[in-house]
Amino acid sequence: xxxxxxxxxxxxxxxxxxxxxxxxxxxxxxxxxxxxxxxxxxxxxxxxxxxxxxxxxxxxxxxxxxxxxxxxxxxxxxxxxxxxxxxxxxxxxxxxxxxxxxxxxxxxxxxxxxxxxxxxxxxxxxxxxxxxxxxxxxxxxxxxxxxxxxxxxxxxxxxxxxxxxxxxxxxxxxxxxxxxxxxxxxxxxxxxxxxxxxxxxxxxxxxxxxxxxxxxxxxxxxxxxxxxxxxxxxxxxxxxxxxxxxxxxxxxxxxxxxxxxxxxxxxxxxxxxxxxxxxxxxxxxxxxxxxxxxxxxxxxxxxxxxxxxxxxxxxxxxxxxxxxxxxxxxxxxxxxxxxxxxxxxxxxxxxxxxxxxxxxxxxxxxxxxxxxxxxxxxxxxxxxxxxxxxxxxxxxxxxxxxxxxxxxxxxxxxxxxxxxxxxxxxxxxxxxxxxxxxxxxxxxxxxxxxxxxxxxxxxxxxxxxxxxxxxxxxxxxxxxxxxxxxxxxxxxxxxxxxxxxxxxxxxxxxxxxxxxxxxxxxxxxxxxxxxxxxxxxxxxxxxxxxxxxxxxxxxxxxxxxxxxxxxxxxxxxxxxxxxxxxxxxxxxxxxxxxxxxxxxxxxxxxxxxxxxxxxxxxxxxxxxxxxxxxxxxxxxxxxxxxxxxxxxxxxxxxxxxxxxxxxxxxxxxxxxxxxxxxxxxxxxxxxxxxxxxxxxxxx
DNA sequence: TATGCGTAGT
Numbered sequence: 285x286x287x288x289x290x291x292x293x294x295x296x297x298x299x300x301x302x303x304x305x306x307x308x309x310x311x312x313x314x315x316x317x318x319x320x321x322x323x324x325x326x327x328x329x330x331x332x333x334x335x336x337x338x339x340x341x342x343x344x345x346x347x348x349x350x351x352x353x354x355x356x357x358x359x360x361x362x363x364x365x366x367x368x369x370x371x372x373x374x375x376x377x378x379x380x381x382x383x384x385x386x387x388x389x390x391x392x393x394x395x396x397x398x399x400x401x402x403x404x405x406x407x408x409x410x411x412x413x414x415x416x417x418x419x420x421x422x423x424x425x426x427x428x429x430x431x432x433x434x435x436x437x438x439x440x441x442x443x444x445x446x447x448x449x450x451x452x453x454x455x456x457x458x459x460x461x462x463x464x465x466x467x468x469x470x471x472x473x474x475x476x477x478x479x480x481x482x483x484x485x486x487x488x489x490x491x492x493x494x495x496x497x498x499x500x501x502x503x504x505x506x507x508x509x510x511x512x513x514x515x516x517x518x519x520x521x522x523x524x525x526x527x528x529x530x531x532x533x534x535x536x537x538x539x540x541x542x543x544x545x546x547x548x549x550x551x552x553x554x555x556x557x558x559x560x561x562x563x564x565x566x567x568x569x570x571x572x573x574x575x576x577x578x579x580x581x582x583x584x585x586x587x588x589x590x591x592x593x594x595x596x597x598x599x600x601x602x603x604x605x606x607x608x609x610x611x612x613x614x615x616x617x618x619x620x621x622x623x624x625x626x627x628x629x630x631x632x633x634x635x636x637x638x639x640x641x642x643x644x645x646x647x648x649x650x651x652x653x654x655x656x657x658x659x660x661x662x663x664x665x666x667x668x669x670x671x672x673x674x675x676x677x678x679x680x681x682x683x684x685x686x687x688x689x690x691x692x693x694x695x696x697x698x699x700x701x702x703x704x705x706x707x708x709x710x711x712x713x714x715x716x717x718x719x720x721x722x723x724x725x726x727x728x729x730x731x732x733x734x735x736x737x738x739x740x741x742x743x744x745x746x747x748x749x750x751x752x753x754x755x756x757x758x759x760x761x762x763x764x765x766x767x768x769x770x771x772x773x774x775x776x777x778x779x780x781x782x783x784x785x786x787x788x789x790x791x792x793x794x795x796x797x798x799x800x801x802x803x804x805x806x807x808x809x810x811x812x813x814x815x816x817x818x819x820x821x822x823x824x825x826x827x828x829x830x831x832x833x834x835x836x837x838x839x840x841x842x843x844x845x846x847x848x849x850x851x852x853x854x855x856x857x858x859x860x861x862x863x864x865x866x867x868x869x870x871x872x873x874x875x876x877x878x879x880x881x882x883x884x885x886x887x888x889x890x891x892x893x894x895x896x897x898x899x900x901x902x903x904x905x906x907x908x909x910x911x912x913x914x915x916x917x918x919x920x921x922x923x924x925x926x927x928x929x930x931x932x933x934x935x936x937x938x939x940x941x942x943x944x945x946x947x948x949x950x951x952x953x954x955x956x957x958x959x960x961x962x963x964x965x966x967x968x969x970x971x972x973x974x975x976x977x978x979x980x981x982x983x
Numbered sequence: 984t985a986t987g988c989g990t991a992g993t
Binding site: 355544 | 988990
């Protein structure tokens, strides 16, 4: 085989890889009679181009020999999946002289993962910088929305080309400063098609589609990316017909064109049209299929989403995470977990061999690297953990939090927030505290997201002082923080403090929202601050422009009801300008039971059953009301009604944390080892209560 | 003559 022939094969592989036919490219690679070093690099580069990192690394591992191109590629692979430490380790241990491209790959890796400071360090260390180095560093500032720094850097750059200018335009677009973006665009000495596309898609993304179209019409030359940009622009602005028109007109389409159009249809809810396009798409790629999947998921059509998912040839982590999030959203955690477990794990290829080559006496590092490998990313973990929390499976959320730590994945603010929320809901104070410590160790001491979750966790665990402490430590509390602490005060019986905090918040210039009012009104209710509660309720619409929801009415009905002003409560309820819900009637019923108003109680209980026909406790309440009134016929009719509706009693469940162990109790389930003790203690307590003159309501 | 690494656009 002549060398010339191999070069032809290599070119073919490259063309296939860059035109949505990565599998065909691989077939060529496997079939070619003679492979040289460039063939291997081309194939790896093809995988990288198609975001198939594990395939790329697998091939790298098998290479008979490697050159600087190979090393640079694999460094880029690792930075692409956020494995900076691994990339840097390779960069430091390179067996040959580093090329500028190699340095640039490492700097770009830091930049893409938000490590501008590390990027700058390497930039400063670099012996000889080329134009790409300068542009890469500039992109560090523009991509992290540091346009002040970017401008300074740009002005003192030793050399510039059209890429430098395009970066500046893009940076201004990202921060929404379209005037500066256009100013730079205008000043570009020789704008190329990228400059035009950057500017036009900037307009489109900032809802200035007419200006975008004007630029598109004025462009001196248009390539497929330009067409894709204007089509995506129309889609983003919900002008789907215009998008489709251009899609039909465009001279050539690539997978991004199809994906943009499918996405467009998905966004406006036209799933059938989207599906039609996907069927017509010549070489389906994972991005288009994933767009279709999320369309189905948004419309609660999980089965169809799954069918598409099953068809994907090479699933990437985004596809996996999308389908998992779909099952989470529809509450099917079993399937979510099943898929999560099916996600590809460590590659069978001997990473060890590869790493051993480097490790040479540094096996601890090699081992750590090995342990970090795996296809599941942080998004997968977070999706699952927050899914458990959202679906009330708090123990599972905590269990997976632990598993994640065991696999060496570092939690981020989302993981911490979900974990803390799980603790809050089962009052797991000790575990909550541990997660608090862990979050501090991971650098989230004053993180807003984590802080807000901490406030709620400590509040719900009855540690209001710790909640206040967290509140004071957060850098720049937002509305959520204030709401969380006000609700915390309310929950722990500190009505006056809640109202005081509410006033303080208004003085600070924050506008309360509906959540704030639920918190502060319920604080008033529980602290018996009747006049204050009524005044606050009135102020909602009059001073704060917040429309009361049924929840707010429920608070006031509760407030009046507890104070014995039942008739007022009832009048307020039936005069509500919005639809009442179970909560409002439930509040009235509660008050009727305290004040033994059977007449009104019956009305409320009947309404409750109407609203929640499947909830057993409502029937029990209604039955009790009738029993108390001595209407035994009615009691019987409730029993029949329950049977007719097929209402099944849901067993109650509660948790308690003892010495870091969470114990779960299911009513009528005697498998808990200490059930007998618990029941005996309970009996004793009830006896004490009775003796002190309190009649517990144990219905 | 021809192929592979690092910076900008969908």
